[in-house]
Amino acid sequence: MGETLQITNWNEELSDIFNRNSTLLRKGSPDYVNENRDRGIAQFRKLGIPDSSNENYKYLNLDFVYKQQFQDYLMPEKVNFDINHIFQCDIPTLDTHVVTLLNGFYFDRSRPISDLHSGALAGSLNYAFRKIPDLVKKHFGRYAKMEKEGLVAWNSAFSNDGIFIYVPDGVVLRKPIQIVNLLLSNSNLRVQHRNLFILGENAHATVIVCDHTLSDNRFVTNSVTEIFAGENAGLDYIKVQNEHNLATKLSNLYIHQERNSRVNTNTITLHGGVVRNNVHVVLDGKGCESNIKGLYLVDKGQHVDNYIFVDHAKPECTSNQLYKGVLDDFATGAFNGRILVRKDAQKTKAFQANNNILLTDDAKMNTKPQLEIYADDVKCSHGATVGQLDEDALFYLRTRGIEENEARLMLMYAFAHEIIAGINVEPLSARIDDLVDKRLRGELSRCANCAINCR
């Protein structure tokens, strides 16, 4: 009983931070955003930060999010350095439009938004709030539901900026947009940001998100990304999480798909202290396709928690979830995938698989694949495995003269490759392949672009 009281207090404390700073938080946003903010804080007071009594957070303990001392990064501070000096993407052949967030705020104040071509925009969400309210209003806050999710409510109350992407009807962006999320601070920091991507009818785009930490203090990031994919739209969304072991990443992705649209997401978790990825997909028109894939390689005391919810609201849609993980040392992982097939969503095809390899006795995996089905003419299946490498395959490789250790690495790499193969941005998938190979060999004990030696 005493503990519940304490948790409530923490949530009250977080609400107080809002009260103390509400003028500052409101200042930069138009009314419709602040209305959403008010709903957010009201809802957050009810829900708080989810704890393990919430069935969806059964295997995750977020106490430290508020038990540790943190500063909230509410407004961007003036920086007088060139971002290129401290960070550069190390895939030279990757040709992208780069947009950068520093501690959750759009970095390039001199060019808050860019016209990529044919009216396609990428830039600051806060800028879009104010300059193109009509377009933003139609989608902002519509897909990320705060009624049941404390993290979304929390974000709605505090967030003020993030990335805005708009691809008008019929526009096909060949060049990927690369979002670089950087965290840099002298003290422990809590960061909230919000992204909104709108793809019109027949619009196509590729978005790559890279998460990096640049200083060795603690970080908590709570982000909400809303994606609207119009009729026939196509989106490839690739996320590479590569933060240090003191960083906590709470990522909430909400995807709304219209008729015949196709969205592929790939979440590659290479590094991070605590990572929670919530992915919600609503297939709200006939003939949608959704491929949700993820790979996590964790060691030391890391925890990776993936929650995927696919809502088949309309008939004749296909969804495919595949998450794979390799867990080393005393790392822990959780997978919670849920497929909901609504009453009239006939001819649904929904698949879900979670495969894990435990490398040590101290590593632990909890997996919970779930099906909830209310229509009868459907093809649904799910499966989960926790185990080791296939002994027959191992033997086969050894009979060809390959060292046992090398054979194990080959099989682990092959295990992971299935996910990477789904990334169709050539230099990126090659780079990730390489990173994964190094990671498995233990050569990548710290993040690729990080000056800090991880603990």
Place this chain on the structure above:
Amino acid sequence: MEIDGKEILKSINLEVNKGEVHAIMGPNGSGKSTLATLLAGRDLANVVEGEITYMGKNLFEISPEERARNGIFLGFQYPIEIPGVSMVNFLKTALNEHRKYRGQDPLSASDFLKVMQEKKKLVEIDSQLTNRSVNEGFSGGEKKKNEIFQMAMLEPTLAILDETDSGLDIDALRIVANGVNKLKSSENATIVITHYQRLLDYIIPDYVHVLYDGRIVKSGGKELAIELEKKGYDWIKKEISYNGMILDKSLK
């Protein structure tokens, strides 16, 4: 040798010399495949007693990969599918491990590809196969051809072909057999494990052994295979029940 407390192989006495082709025949469940995997080093069973000496080494003391690098090749009855591992990467790693063991430098990528092209031609394997993952989505025939192709790449001293003929149509059988024959030399030896005499029309054995109930019950020349084909295994079973064990001691 025992598996789960059941005695599988009881009495095997076999000597194979360079340049020889031995055929081991026998009905289902007689222990043929167990013998093959035992030679390659799968520790799925307990060896209660016995020894296998290979070029002066006690095989039970060395790992599967070391056996392979010493020239033992097992053509699997059911080649294993390994999704995600490309044939090229797989073979390159294997070949270079062999080379390293022999004190040779690893092959460069282009040299490796050259060797691969050569061997592909030698065993008439479809060039597309090497672009895929190991055995993944291969047809039964393709898998068997792939085994022979790997044998060509790794140039073993002792090749053990476990039911390489099963599931092959007549054309594929010829291709596989031709491959084996081309690779045969006075410096290596082959053990062909099979059910039927059919394969032995193409790969002519020097010796034929009949394995039954974990024992080699009869050995002879290639005519033994023909006799078996005619009379069936029941003939052997009957003979055993009349005479107990028969072993042609005149054989080396």
Place this chain on the structure above:
Amino acid sequence: MKNNPQDKILDEVTQGEYKYGFYTDIDIDSIPKGLNEDVIRMISRKKMEPEFMLEFRLKAYRHWLTMKMPEWAHLRIPEIDYQDIIYYAAPRQNVKPESLDDIDPELKATFDKLGIPLDEQKRLTGVAVDAVMDSISVKTTFRETLAELGIIFCSFSEAVKEHPDLVSKYMGSVVPYSDNYFAALNSAVFSDGSFCFIPKGVKCPMELSTYFRINAANTGQFERTLIVAEEDSYVSYLEGCTAPMRDENQLHAATVEIVAMQNAEVKYSTVQNWYPGDKSGKGGIYNFVTKRGICKGDHSKISWTQVETGSAITWKYPSCILRGNNSVGEFYSVAVTNNFQQADTGTKMIHIGKNTRSTIVSKGISAGKSNNSYRGLVKVLKNAENARNFSQCDSLLLGDKCGAHTFPYLEIDNKSAVVEHEATTSKIGEDQIFYCNQRGISTEDAIGLIVNGYAREVINKLPMEFAVEAQKLLQISLEGSVG
């Protein structure tokens, strides 16, 4: 879409009638409605229990008061008024029946009608039965035959009096009274049930079975079963149950505990056919049951097989704690829901010992407007080297108004574990039906055939006699007025 013949037949198929819905008008000894410590004392007094039992009940009751009804199951459970239930009701018997002739002929007729004759002559010799109606055991057959082998098979009430040492040693050792809401309630108010003890080295020569019958109105049924299998022993135990048709819901909260020592094997089979409520969802039994077994000794084995066709709401997870090295747990289940029935059922396999193995096969069949969920936990503890689990959970949907759900939990804390879960959801394929039609089989027969084929893997695990019953039951639950 709606007019195709297959859908029509499915509609008809889902109108099955409950044939055990009759009520026996006999003199009933019952206590007033309501639950408090006095009621518990009264139950204990009526059963003439020793002091330790009353203490156990009161402890459980006090703990229950601090607990809340579980909410995590995928069920809509109307609020239950625990003060509106009669906690003790028994057919009135003046003296304890010494022979068959002492039993009320009306009672005998009831069990005859249910297909459970109490007369040993009429029974198949392979099965010993403990017949329980409402709160008490009516008759246990073949007791003497079994006693010759040292096997104790009697009602729980008798065991409390005759074998208090065994009861106090094992009762609550697998399912503590504090385990969950319904286990606590059961521990406080349980009335009767069966007790069986198989001594070391004895293979029980016949199937032991308990038949539970709810008869009285407004009562709750709270029975408790305890099975102890000593080293190297074997027993196969069956459980069956029915209840009259009533408009009110009735609560059934049972507890089953199994202890298997070294090399012992216990097979526990259930055919659950409580009254499921009518077509509009009115009435029916709330079946909230805690069943758990512990494989205490090395190489021991506990196997649960259940065919669940009845009850308005089912909440039950027969589980195995695999403590002994090389112990084995199995769970085979067929759950059929129809009309407005709801089922949330599955198992827990807790791997503690080394080289432990568990198998889960669950087949859910949903029809009408029902909801059918599989919920299962496979937990491999840190020191459980080489644990193996395979789970296969399939759902079959008959019609487009029902739901089929799968909620597996896999918690793995040892790298040598191999745990696999597979599940599929499908409907009966039109091509399968067409294939049957083409061979001259009518559509309704084809559905029966396919459903039975679908459930076969589980039905085959039942003892012969039960398997036939279960197969019929499946037909009845789904077929109804067809043909």
